[in-house]
Amino acid sequence: MQGFILKLTKSIKEDMIVKILTTKHYYTLYRFYGARHNILYTGRKIDFEIEHQGIHLPKLRNIMHLARNYEKQLERVYVWQQFCNLLDRHLQDTKEIDQFYYNLLNQHSKILEKQNPKRLVSSAYVKLLEFEGRLYHENICFICGNTFQDKVAITQGLLLACLNCVTAPVIMNKKDILDFYETKSLINISDSECTKIYNTILLGL
Ligand SMILES: [Zn+2]
Structure with missing residues (x-):
């Protein structure tokens, strides 16, 4: 499935806890050696799979980066990441989620390459x-x-x-x-x- 990484937190050693927004869920997943994984950045869209493991956090597996053109421009990346951090704090412990949020990120990340990023985020926020x-x-x-x-x-x-x-x-x-x-x-x-x-x-x- 596909989703946007909204938050990354270091766990023990080089493992990471990764929060990913999809069309229906806001997942909290565990990635072994995530800190070594150069795909994992806040704001990025990825394709991934989930492996459930009993009472422990489900594992994030088979990650593929779905690159957007804005990612080559650092100022755009920075503003986009701030918006994703904001959205993470807003959604917090929500698990099931309306498709609106995914669509909002999907549409705006596509046009972020061409627009003033602060204007784009302000419009998305409204x-x-x-x-x-x-x-x-x-x-x-x-x-x-x-x-x-x-x-x-x-x-x-x-x-x-x-x-x-x-x-x-x-x-x-x-x-x-x-x-x-x-x-x-x-x-x-x-x-x-x-x-x-x-x-x-x-x-x-
Ligand atoms: Zn007044």
Whole structure:
């Protein structure tokens, strides 16, 4: 089957615990001598098999790297890995999973080679919030309930607050950010604003 590696943890000696997202499951698998295995990197898509072994963690076997073109460009790899780390923390101990998450990674990893990686991750993140019913659509501050003026502050989880309620916020035009939430496109948002949105995303899902 195929999946994305979201997290790697060293176990005893050179063994690794590998967490892999597939269309239906978020697996935690054991790989002997995984640290020597140059395929195993966070964010990569692989083909693999699972060997069950009683009460112990199932074994990860017959791994094949399904390479994407973005992997030759380190900055893209780095941003993609940060997104995968975030997704791992978000899904944590979930075992059965909706296909949405795999599809999101599959589609975005295909176009990562050609797009600004922070824009791509920001767009993917907003799609995820919408899928989970957590995307903010209100014209009022989530803290005090007052109606927004022209500017809004963007906070963790991409919730929107008024400028009175948040001390060190990322501030943007309300119209631009609500358009982004609606269309999932950052076309009207500058690279520096996109970096601010991306940094807010890294605070956690
Ligand atoms: Zn407020």
